[in-house]
Amino acid sequence: xxxxxxxxxxxxxxxxxxxxxxxxxxxxxxxxxxxxxxxxxxxxxxxxxxxxxxxxxxxxxxxxxxxxxxxxxxxxxxxxxxxxxxxxxxxxxxxxxxxxxxxxxxxxxxxxxxxxxxxxxxxxxxxxxxxxxxxxxxxxxxxxxxxxxxxxxxxxxxxxxxxxxxxxxxxxxxxxxxxxxxxxxxxxxxxxxxxxxxxxxxxxxxxxxxxxxxxxxxxxxxxxxxxxxxxxxxxxxxxxxxxxxxxxxxxxxxxxxxxxxxxxxxxxxxxxxxxxxxxxxxxxxxxxxxxxxxxxxxxxxxxxxxxxxxxxxxxxxxxxxxxxxxxxxxxxxxxxxxxxxxxxxxxxxxxxxxxxxxxxxxxxxxxxxxxxxxxxxxxxxxxxxxxxxxxxxxxxxxxxxxxxxxxxxxxxxxxxxxxxxxxxxxxxxxxxx
Amino acid sequence: xxxxxxxxxxxxxxxxxxxxxxxxxxxxxxxxxxxxxxxxxxxxxxxxxxxxxxxxxxxxxxxxxxxxxxxxxxxxxxxxxxxxxxxxxxxxxxxxxxxxxxxxxxxxxxxxxxxxxxxxxxxxxxxxxxxxxxxxxxxxxxxxxxxxxxxxxxxxxxxxxxxxxxxxxxxxxxxxxxxxxxxxxxxxxxxxxxxxxxxxxxxxxxxxxxxxxxxxxxxxxxxxxxxxxxxxxxxxxxxxxxxxxxxxxxxxxxxxxxxxxxxxxxxxxxxxxxxxxxxxxxxxxxxxxxxxxxxxxxxxxxxxxxxxxxxxxxxxxxxxxxxxxxxxxxxxxxxxxxxxxxxxxxxxxxxxxxxxxxxxxxxxxxxxxxxxxxxxxxxxxxxxxxxxxxxxxxxxxxxxxxxxxxxxxxxxxxxxxx
Numbered sequence: 001x002x003x004x005x006x007x008x009x010x011x012x013x014x015x016x017x018x019x020x021x022x023x024x025x026x027x028x029x030x031x032x033x034x035x036x037x038x039x040x041x042x043x044x045x046x047x048x049x050x051x052x053x054x055x056x057x058x059x060x061x062x063x064x065x066x067x068x069x070x071x072x073x074x075x076x077x078x079x080x081x082x083x084x085x086x087x088x089x090x091x092x093x094x095x096x097x098x099x100x101x102x103x104x105x106x107x108x109x110x111x112x113x114x115x116x117x118x119x120x121x122x123x124x125x126x127x128x129x130x131x132x133x134x135x136x137x138x139x140x141x142x143x144x145x146x147x148x149x150x151x152x153x154x155x156x157x158x159x160x161x162x163x164x165x166x167x168x169x170x171x172x173x174x175x176x177x178x179x180x181x182x183x184x185x186x187x188x189x190x191x192x193x194x195x196x197x198x199x200x201x202x203x204x205x206x207x208x209x210x211x212x213x214x215x216x217x218x219x220x221x222x223x224x225x226x227x228x229x230x231x232x233x234x235x236x237x238x239x240x241x242x243x244x245x246x247x248x249x250x251x252x253x254x255x256x257x258x259x260x261x262x263x264x265x266x267x268x269x270x271x272x273x274x275x276x277x278x279x280x281x282x283x284x285x286x287x288x289x290x291x292x293x294x295x296x297x298x299x300x301x302x303x304x305x306x307x308x309x310x311x312x313x314x315x316x317x318x319x320x321x322x323x324x325x326x327x328x329x330x331x332x333x334x335x336x337x338x339x340x341x342x343x344x345x346x347x348x349x350x351x352x353x354x355x356x357x358x359x360x361x362x363x364x365x366x367x368x369x370x371x372x373x374x375x376x377x378x379x380x381x382x383x384x385x386x387x388x389x390x391x392x393x394x395x396x397x398x399x400x401x402x403x404x405x406x407x408x409x410x411x412x413x414x415x416x417x418x419x420x421x422x423x424x425x426x427x428x429x430x431x432x433x
Numbered sequence: 434x435x436x437x438x439x440x441x442x443x444x445x446x447x448x449x450x451x452x453x454x455x456x457x458x459x460x461x462x463x464x465x466x467x468x469x470x471x472x473x474x475x476x477x478x479x480x481x482x483x484x485x486x487x488x489x490x491x492x493x494x495x496x497x498x499x500x501x502x503x504x505x506x507x508x509x510x511x512x513x514x515x516x517x518x519x520x521x522x523x524x525x526x527x528x529x530x531x532x533x534x535x536x537x538x539x540x541x542x543x544x545x546x547x548x549x550x551x552x553x554x555x556x557x558x559x560x561x562x563x564x565x566x567x568x569x570x571x572x573x574x575x576x577x578x579x580x581x582x583x584x585x586x587x588x589x590x591x592x593x594x595x596x597x598x599x600x601x602x603x604x605x606x607x608x609x610x611x612x613x614x615x616x617x618x619x620x621x622x623x624x625x626x627x628x629x630x631x632x633x634x635x636x637x638x639x640x641x642x643x644x645x646x647x648x649x650x651x652x653x654x655x656x657x658x659x660x661x662x663x664x665x666x667x668x669x670x671x672x673x674x675x676x677x678x679x680x681x682x683x684x685x686x687x688x689x690x691x692x693x694x695x696x697x698x699x700x701x702x703x704x705x706x707x708x709x710x711x712x713x714x715x716x717x718x719x720x721x722x723x724x725x726x727x728x729x730x731x732x733x734x735x736x737x738x739x740x741x742x743x744x745x746x747x748x749x750x751x752x753x754x755x756x757x758x759x760x761x762x763x764x765x766x767x768x769x770x771x772x773x774x775x776x777x778x779x780x781x782x783x784x785x786x787x788x789x790x791x792x793x794x795x796x797x798x799x800x801x802x803x804x805x806x807x808x809x810x811x812x813x814x815x816x817x818x819x820x821x822x823x824x825x826x827x828x829x830x831x832x833x834x835x836x837x838x839x840x841x842x843x844x845x846x847x848x849x850x851x
Contacts, residue, residue: 031555038554045556258462262469272832273825274789280807280824284817288483289476369572376574376796383575390582399582407571407579414570 059400062087065094069394092395093405100382100406103225109153109217113228116150119143120235128420144239151224151232155215157208161201165193221299225380227409233299234368237306241367242360244307245314250344252315253322263315270312275370278305283377302374310367317363321356322348354428361421365414372410382406484818493823495814496521502809504800506716517810524805525827531722531801532788538727539787540780543734550739561735568732574793576729581721581797588613591708603702610702616715617702624696641695648691649684656680718799722791730787734780741776742768774846781839785832792828802827 019025032042062081067073073089081087093100102110123143126136149159169189177185209215224232251263270278282305287295329351333343353360375384386402389395395402484490500520503513508526511519550561568576589601591612603610610617627640659676667673702712745768753763794801795808802824811820 031553034553041552041554041557045554045560048560049556256458256462256465258466258469262465269829272829274792274803274828276792276795276803277807277821277825277828280817280821284811285821288480288818291479292483292486365570369570372572372574373793376793383572383578386578397586399579399586403575403579403582407575410572410575411567411570415566418570 059086059088063090064088065090067091068095070396070398088401089398090401092389092398092401096385096389097405099226100385101226102228103380103385104223105219105225105228106217106223109219112150112153112216112219116147117228117231119150120147149216151219152221153216153218155205155209155213157205157214158201160208161205162197165196165201168196169193221297224299226382226385229299229374229379229381230368230371231413233303233306233371233374236303237310237367237371238364240307241310241314241363244311246318246349248311248315249318249322252319267312267315270309271316275306275309275373276376278309279373279377281305298379302377302379306367306371309370310363313363313366314360317356317359318352320359321352324355325351357421357425357428361417361424365417368413368417369410382409480818489815491819492816493819495810495816495819498814500810500813502813504805506719506800517806517814520810521802521806521823521827524800524802527799528788528791528794528801528803531719531726531791531794531799532784534723535726535730535787535791536784538723539730539734539783542727542731544738546731546735547738547742550735551742565732565735568729569736573725573729573790574796576725577722577793578796580725581717584717584721585613590614591704594704608699608701610704610709610712612709613717614708615717616720617709617712618715619699619701620711620713622698622700624698626695644695645688645691648688652684652687655683659683716799718794718797721797722794722799726787726790726793730783730790733783733786737776737779737783741772744775745771777842777846778839781835781842785835788831788835789828 016022020029033039062077062085064073064076064087067076067089068091070089070092073087073091077085077087077089098107098110102113105113119139120143122136123140126132126134127140145159145163149156169192172192173185173189176188248263248267251259252267254260254263279302282301283298286301286304290296325348329347330343333347336343336347338346372381372383375381375387378384380388383406386406389402390398481490496518497516499514500517501513502520504511504520504523506527507523508530509523511523546561546564549557550565552558552561588611591610591614593599593601594603594610594612601612608619623641627644630638630640630643632638659680663674663676700711702709702714704710749767749771750763753767758766791801792803792807795803798804806820806827807824811817814820
């Protein structure tokens with residue numbers, strides 16, 4: 001048999017793949033136009049996007065920043081962009097943004113909340129980003145004393161007296177522990193500061209203030225409002241709810257029947273009722289529960305209830321983490337001879353907190369969003385102000401600009417928090433490296 | 434026999450209560466209980482003292498006195514001479530109404546968004562992701578008041594529907610009117626109505642709706658029986674009788690026959706005077722609350738659905754294909770049962786959240802239980818403690834019922850582990 005008459009001896013040069021099989025065209029075909037159904041969806045989505053942006057972008061741009069009322073706004077927009085154009089009236093934000101941020105806080109003292117906010121951020125940084133020098137943690141430890149003082153003002157000696165309580169607790173722990181053991185030390189460290197704050201701190205601060213007056217102007221809680229109020233309530237509730245939540249979760253998982261019952265009862269009760277009823281308790285009932293004649297600050301009352309609310313949810317998140325941890329970890333901690341608290345501190349909690357990060361952060365976001373509910377009991381948070389602004393004759397009928405602005409600010413904070421939680425999860429992921 | 438290694442018998446010493454782990458837990462519990470009791474006693478005695486000083490000892494007598502306020506949306510008969518208790522029940526029914534409507538719409542939107550977010554279509558997945566992020570990261574109260582403001586400020590006024598040069602018109606052949614005072618839709622009317630069935634002599638349930646419900650349930654039950662019979666025949670003989678026309682007739686024809694017998698017709702809303710009359714008036718407060726709660730919760734449900742579907746490994750689909758199952762059956766028999774196990778518990782807890790968030794009704798003036806018992810009744814009678822306690826109790830009971838349903842489901846679908 002004769003062989004094939006022709007055999008190619010050299011390799012053909014590589015050719016570029018067809019246009020349809022590579023590059024952006026391939027991507028478009030695979031992701032947007034793979035089937036007729038997909039193509040329909042794409043076209044519908046494109047139409048939707050075109051409709052939304054086609055209406056909102058001109059509305060945002062063809063706006064008025066200088067008017068003093070909604071009617072004036074509309075006249076200005078009609079004059080500059082032709083009659084019948086709908087445009088945003090950002091003038092309302094220009095006129096009221098200070099109120100939406102600071103409430104009725106005296107304007108000459110605006111530096112104080114701003115400084116407090118910067119201080120809080122600076123104190124949070126070393127906690128949030130472990131790459132920063134550890135010495136900055138001192139800032140995180142002292143900021144909780146300075147921030148309330150900056151916000152509410154008053155005597156510097158009050159601040160010193162409160163801080164002294166913590167110092168006393170530390171000293172008591174150091175002195176008593178060698179004498180009667182760790183349990184006695186812990187009891188002394190808990191009892192002494194409380195006694196000091198209840199009976200010693202007030203008179204001592206008053207005395208020092210009369211000897212050497214040091215302090216800044218006091219601002220009452222009624223002056224608080226706007227985003228400043230939301231952020232204040234949110235940050236305090238978030239910071240306090242995590243440790244309380246951890247304790248509640250441990251209590252719920254504990255073998256001690258009475259401790260467990262109390263914790264379960266508390267958690268289920270708080271989770272079973274809406275936050276608004278707890279805020280009713282804060283505004284109407286909390287004073288009934290305390291000795292006759294006690295009347296303490298409304299913001300403090302609200303913060304207490306929001307913190308309790310958040311801790312119950314936090315406890316459930318942590319409990320989920322505790323349950324998800326393999327049993328071997330608990331047994332390994334026991335096998336090492338660690339006692340309960342050492343095992344929790346060194347073995348259990350670091351892992352539990354790591355696996356509960358998504359839940360913890362979404363609880364944080366929830367708490368921050370829920371601070372808007374204080375407008376229902378009459379505190380002037382941004383939503384409370386929005387009602388007042390819409391009731392103003394000059395701005396009667398304004399909707400999108402005002403709520404859009406408030407929503408955008410909330411979105412910024414909450415979105416940042418959720419992104420941070422994703423970053424943290426990635427950083428702490430130790431499996432499957 | 435006593436061996437040498439037995440520990441010496443110990444008598445209980447005081448120090449062992451703290452240092453011996455066998456007794457320490459008992460000590461701790463007794464201390465905790467004592468502290469807890471002391472705290473509770475202190476709070477209760479304070480409350481009693483404070484209330485005595487104000488001259489209003491705890492009493493629930495106010496519940497039976499006349500409420501003397503009107504409620505603009507009532508599911509059962511109510512007027513302002515009825516008692517505060519009845520006002521509270523009207524409020525509770527309104528809470529349940531918005532909760533049920535909200536759960537239904539939220540599930541619908543949430544499942545749709547969750548599935549579309551997993552779509553291979555890049556654009557639609559991005560749009561759905563944007564929806565979820567926008568709705569999740571803005572407070573629900575803001576959505577509620579925002580929705581209310583949009584409904585009031587942007588919809589046409591009833592007078593815009595009037596005259597030759599009307600700027601607004603009714604939808605679907607003059608049957609639905611969307612105005613800034615609410616939405617008017619046709620109402621079902623029965624010419625030969627069966628009347629109401631009194632429950633406890635307090636309120637009536639329309640017998641017409643009960644009859645329709647009964648016929649619908651009966652229709653579906655009969656249809657299921659026909660299907661089972663067809664399966665029996667198929668198992669016995671190998672050929673399946675055609676049943677779809679029978680089943681369709683049972684499900685569709687019997688309710689239609691009942692409606693005709695009852696003289697069913699629609700009452701259309703009409704513009705009379707300054708406002709629309711007739712039809713069902715869906716108030717802005719209900720609509721704003723319903724839409725805001727639904728779309729807010731839908732964002733969370735979408736994430737739950739997405740996580741549930743992603744939780745099923747791809748190998749399950751491959752295994753089902755290898756067994757020769759068609760895609761439709763793969764979904765129904767393999768994927769869905771496993772995904773639902775992951776989806777349903779968090780879904781129910783979202784329903785619980787929605788129900789609790791419905792208490793934000795007070796911000797838009799929807800008269801739910803927070804608006805009646807925790808709002809007007811509280812302000813009129815000055816019984817803060819009693820009202821708030823009752824309010825909490827009601828929500829607690831609703832929550833406990835929903836949790837019980839969830840626990841029952843969890844125990845039913847729990848995997849039997851090794």
